[in-house]
Amino acid sequence: MIYTACFFAPDDHVGGEGHIYSIANSQPHRNPLLPRLPLFRPGYLLDEYKSGEIDWTEYRHRYEQKKLYGQADEIRAWIFTLRWEGDVTLCCWERDPAQCHRKWAAEFLRELGQSVTIR
Secondary structure, X not given: OEEEEEOOOHHHOOOOOOEEEEOOOOOOOOOOOOOEOHHHOOOHHHHHHHOOOXXXXXXXXXXXXXXXXXXXXXXXXHXXXXXXXXXXXXXXXXXXXXXXXXXXXXXXXXXOOOOEEEO
C-alpha cells in the first residue's frame, strides 16, 4: 500500500515495517536523514509556480507531463521494488493534499494500478 501525507502529520505515516520517503524539494530540519525519492520531487516547477511565472493549472500540467508521464518507466521500476519494501508513505510539506503535488503523484500511481491512500 502507498500512502501520501504531510511531514507534520506523523499519525498518517506508515509504521512498523513501512518506509517513509520525502518527495519534496527540501525537508524539515528535524528529520534530515529521511530518504528522498527524486522521481516525484517537483524541482524547478515549484520555483516557477511560487515566483508567479506559471499558475496552478500550468504547474499541474507540467508536473504531470514532465515528472509523471515523462518518467513513467522509472516510476514503474520503483513500483516493482515495493514488493520488498512493504508499505510506503510519500511525504511533502502541505497539510492539505489539494494544495500539494503529492495528490497528483497519488492519482498517477492509481492509474498504474496501485492502491494509494491520500492523507
